[in-house]
Amino acid sequence: MSHLTNILWKEVKELLTGQMIASMLIMVVFFVIFGSVMGNVQEEAISGKTSIALLDLDGSEESQRLTEMVGSQGNIALTVVSAHGVEEALKLAEGYDSNALLVLPEGFGEKIENMDNADVEVYAIVRGLGIMDTMSSTQAQVAISIINNILAQEYVKKAYPDKEPQSVLNPIVPKNFIFIKGAINEGSPEAIASLLMGQSILVPVILMIAIMFAGQMVITSMGMEKENKTLETLLTMPVSRGTIILGKIGGATVVAFIMSIVYLAGFGYYMYSLTPSNSISMPALSMGVIDYALLGISLFLAILVALSLSMLLGVYSQDTKSAQTMILPVTILVMIPFFLLMFSDYTTMPSALLAVMFAIPFSHPMIASRALLFGDYNIVIAGIIYMTLFSAILWLITVRVFRSDRVITAKLSLRRRR
Amino acid sequence: MIAISVEGLEKNFGGVKAVDGASFSVSAGEIFGLIGPNGAGKSTTLRIVSTLLQPSNGSVNVFGHDVVKEASEVRKLISYLPEDAGAYKNLKGIEYLNFMAEFFAKNREEREQMVKRAVELSALGERLNDKISTYSKGMMRKILVARALMIKPKLAILDEPTGGLDVLNAREVRDTVKRFAKEGTTFLLSSHNMLEVDFLCDRIALIDRGRIVETGKPAELKEKYKAANIEDVFVEVIS
Numbered sequence A: 001m002s003h004l005t006n007i008l009w010k011e012v013k014e015l016l017t018g019q020m021i022a023s024m025l026i027m028v029v030f031f032v033i034f035g036s037v038m039g040n041v042q043e044e045a046i047s048g049k050t051s052i053a054l055l056d057l058d059g060s061e062e063s064q065r066l067t068e069m070v071g072s073q074g075n076i077a078l079t080v081v082s083a084h085g086v087e088e089a090l091k092l093a094e095g096y097d098s099n100a101l102l103v104l105p106e107g108f109g110e111k112i113e114n115m116d117n118a119d120v121e122v123y124a125i126v127r128g129l130g131i132m133d134t135m136s137s138t139q140a141q142v143a144i145s146i147i148n149n150i151l152a153q154e155y156v157k158k159a160y161p162d163k164e165p166q167s168v169l170n171p172i173v174p175k176n177f178i179f180i181k182g183a184i185n186e187g188s189p190e191a192i193a194s195l196l197m198g199q200s201i202l203v204p205v206i207l208m209i210a211i212m213f214a215g216q217m218v219i220t221s222m223g224m225e226k227e228n229k230t231l232e233t234l235l236t237m238p239v240s241r242g243t244i245i246l247g248k249i250g251g252a253t254v255v256a257f258i259m260s261i262v263y264l265a266g267f268g269y270y271m272y273s274l275t276p277s278n279s280i281s282m283p284a285l286s287m288g289v290i291d292y293a294l295l296g297i298s299l300f301l302a303i304l305v306a307l308s309l310s311m312l313l314g315v316y317s318q319d320t321k322s323a324q325t326m327i328l329p330v331t332i333l334v335m336i337p338f339f340l341l342m343f344s345d346y347t348t349m350p351s352a353l354l355a356v357m358f359a360i361p362f363s364h365p366m367i368a369s370r371a372l373l374f375g376d377y378n379i380v381i382a383g384i385i386y387m388t389l390f391s392a393i394l395w396l397i398t399v400r401v402f403r404s405d406r407v408i409t410a411k412l413s414l415r416r417r418r
Numbered sequence B: 001m002i003a004i005s006v007e008g009l010e011k012n013f014g015g016v017k018a019v020d021g022a023s024f025s026v027s028a029g030e031i032f033g034l035i036g037p038n039g040a041g042k043s044t045t046l047r048i049v050s051t052l053l054q055p056s057n058g059s060v061n062v063f064g065h066d067v068v069k070e071a072s073e074v075r076k077l078i079s080y081l082p083e084d085a086g087a088y089k090n091l092k093g094i095e096y097l098n099f100m101a102e103f104f105a106k107n108r109e110e111r112e113q114m115v116k117r118a119v120e121l122s123a124l125g126e127r128l129n130d131k132i133s134t135y136s137k138g139m140m141r142k143i144l145v146a147r148a149l150m151i152k153p154k155l156a157i158l159d160e161p162t163g164g165l166d167v168l169n170a171r172e173v174r175d176t177v178k179r180f181a182k183e184g185t186t187f188l189l190s191s192h193n194m195l196e197v198d199f200l201c202d203r204i205a206l207i208d209r210g211r212i213v214e215t216g217k218p219a220e221l222k223e224k225y226k227a228a229n230i231e232d233v234f235v236e237v238i239s
Helices: A003-015 A018-047 A061-071 A086-095 A108-113 A131-138 A140-159 A165-169 A189-227 A231-235 A241-274 A289-314 A320-326 A328-343 A351-359 A363-374 A377-403 A406-417 B042-049 B071-077 B093-102 B108-122 B125-129 B137-149 B167-182 B194-200 B218-224 B230-238
Strands: A050-056 A076-081 A100-104 A121-124 A177-180 A183-186 B002-013 B016-027 B031-035 B057-062 B078-081 B155-159 B186-191 B203-208 B211-216
Touching: A003 A189, A003 A241, A003 B093, A018 A241, A050 A061, A050 A086, A050 A140, A061 A076, A061 A100, A061 A108, A061 A140, A076 A086, A076 A140, A086 A100, A086 A121, A100 A140, A121 A140, A140 A165, A189 A231, A189 A241, A189 A289, A189 A320, A189 A328, A189 A363, A231 A241, A231 A406, A231 B078, A241 A289, A241 A377, A289 A320, A289 A328, A289 A363, A289 A377, A320 A328, A328 A351, A328 A363, A351 A363, A363 A377, A377 A406, B002 B042, B002 B186, B016 B042, B016 B057, B016 B186, B016 B203, B031 B042, B031 B167, B031 B194, B042 B057, B042 B155, B042 B186, B071 B078, B078 B137, B093 B108, B093 B125, B093 B137, B108 B137, B137 B155, B137 B167, B155 B167, B167 B186, B167 B194, B186 B194, B194 B230, B203 B218, B203 B230, B211 B218, B211 B230, B218 B230
Parallel strands: A050 A076, A050 A100, B016 B211, B031 B186, B031 B203, B078 B155, B155 B186
Antiparallel strands: A100 A121, A177 A183, B002 B016, B002 B057, B203 B211
């Protein structure tokens, strides 16, 4: 066994404890359960009927006719309630599990007949503050839209008996196309935005998970060495500092890789559960083998930078407890481009912000995940070169620190500074 | 043959002078003790000899190799046991010994021989198959001493080798040190247990505020200062 393999083996044994394996499994189970539950709730919200109660205080022929027409719509489950007032009607509606109560006031029918604006009171019944709860309450507006549409069609029919009401109400029917990467694709800009969001959010999430785990592993490993006072012994072994660093980073990478794969499998299932079955695909926005290879290199280099940075920060940890907080600067550097790119694109960012983002090495795989979709290879290759240089410089600094007293005395100097 | 040669050694930590012009030499096969109170510069000196820290001034040679310029050569000859050292808690005792032996052994046979020696030295028996996190302080020190000596180093550097041990365990460690010294290993150790040093060391150096204030054989020093023990010698020298 070489010295490198020996250190690598020790690192994996030290880091991959029973507790860690258990916590990994718990997280995966959580993702699977949460994904299944959320998927079912979303499916119900999309495909299920809107449950609405209606109180007709007008009692006119017109109001009854409209009530029947609303009730005959396939996506509405209408319950007509009889009550003396709104409060009583609301209690009844709540009992029927309705999401909203529509109240047709007195004089409603007359106003409709005269083609005047008629009021309809809409009471959204909110049972919780969850996204799904409020979403179902807003669906009461669907019923209003349906009533408006029915009445508008009737008015048009009266005015233009020989015309199709829909062609008068919506004279223009748009047919959406998207011109991207030199090819024309059928689809709306909204659909492409959601597709891009789905594709470009995955890389930052993978990167965040991998960097946080790998970085935490390296820093924890250093913290454990310092806490258990094993680092001093290890540094007096007949093995080069470079081998020790490589072994520690390698061991942490193996453990982080296992953790990332397990977590991502869980996260992937969770995301899959939330993806609607009718989502679109666009061949022009798919990546080829070279694109994936470039993205892989970019991701690998970003992780390498994170590991080297974590190793450097780990030198300043005193024990496993202090090591937990040492990962914060790395996490912040990942979060900045993550949020910046979530709300804007690098092509439209102000120069100062763009400079900050380009300076952060972790931005580049996130940028690459978008740039590759649009065939912008220059920015991807530039990012790869930048990260290679960045990690090489970090590596040299880390080896230098390990060859100096600082690896032993870093704690001392920190204390003095306080 | 000179095992360790320290000349005008100085070590500064910012404005603090931890070692201030220390000079001494240790012959091969000798048990040499650095004696002094807490913060006197014992551990810093041992760390410099162990290649962990670099001297601010002066020179340190181990069997003719400079600890700064030829650190990798020095590391092949030494075995260092830090004060209050621990071991990798998630490894089993036997895994830890194998891990450490791997750095020195040229082949599998040699590694097995080293581990076998450590198993005998530690006398932990079946407990070596348990995780180190379950070990008591005495057991931990035993496995660490065994680790330090299993490679039969030319120079063993032990910082407070019996620190925190009970009488019986401390005695076992002292006996082991004596036995290995007879077999040719040179020892540089530190202690603030003056009675232990009196019993164990061939020669000692008294260190105070980073300076070597006296060097000699325990018996000669006691005679020189007409003292009953090394503790009295130390008090006499310091005053």
